[in-house]
Amino acid sequence: MDSTLAVRPAAAADRERVVRLLGDSWGGTTVVVHGRAYDAAELPALVAERAGALAGLLTYEITDAGLEIVTLDAVHRRGGVGGALLDAAVAVARGVGASRVWLVTTNDNLDALRFYQRRGLRIVAVAPGAVDAARVRKPSIPLVGEYGIPLHDELTLELPI
Template structure:
């Protein structure tokens, strides 16, 4: 199995990260909770394999008492990059004193829901019609998503974090 290393993105990573974001989101912009984000302007962690090749990228922001995962994309899902990136994001959240790790996904993204729930995140809110509103900002958002599920709503998932104390592992 390939070893995955996580580190902050460097300027030399930008072309490969841009290709990944174009594949996943159609470019550097995502619209979530009625806000458009330019992924190039936010902190990014990258996963690299033992050959130094990009295996994934996680873009985040620190706000609202937490670390929000704005984008998490693996080059080849299922090889551990996403899990390693999410673990590193939790570490960054704890280092920043954040009380929660959170993110938003869409109602059709059953793969993501399975991935995040297996890692301790829970659905804490549903914003009905959020994706419909997002199309006013980013018209390229499709009307039908994964598994031919109509794409309408955002689901907020979070995991509360507790600082590590001697003899006690971090929440998770």
């Protein structure tokens, strides 16, 4: 069995797997962040596969502000999938001449904060109460997040490129 990890742009044939992974990770395809609701299934995406199976997904948007990572999910953590997807997103950003890769995570997401900071991203902004505001648009956002931490704030991280 081939355990090689391959990352590539998502294709139309990946849609069902993408929607299922987003549903499992995000409770649906709607992601509300920095006051905006995204349908992550409609965004450009990178998929990671191992032996033909979906190992991870990164959705993004490119604007004048750079390449924004909207979602990043590894089916199994600590297997190199997230790092490979992040590297591929940086390559996409460089390819389009973006000045940075950036994302927003929440105050409870300690594992993500560790992951991103170890890869050179820095916290550049904190939006107190932003998750509380997002909960109005997406009531399924829990009140308590990972590690039993009350979920209230958004943190923006960036990697200048």
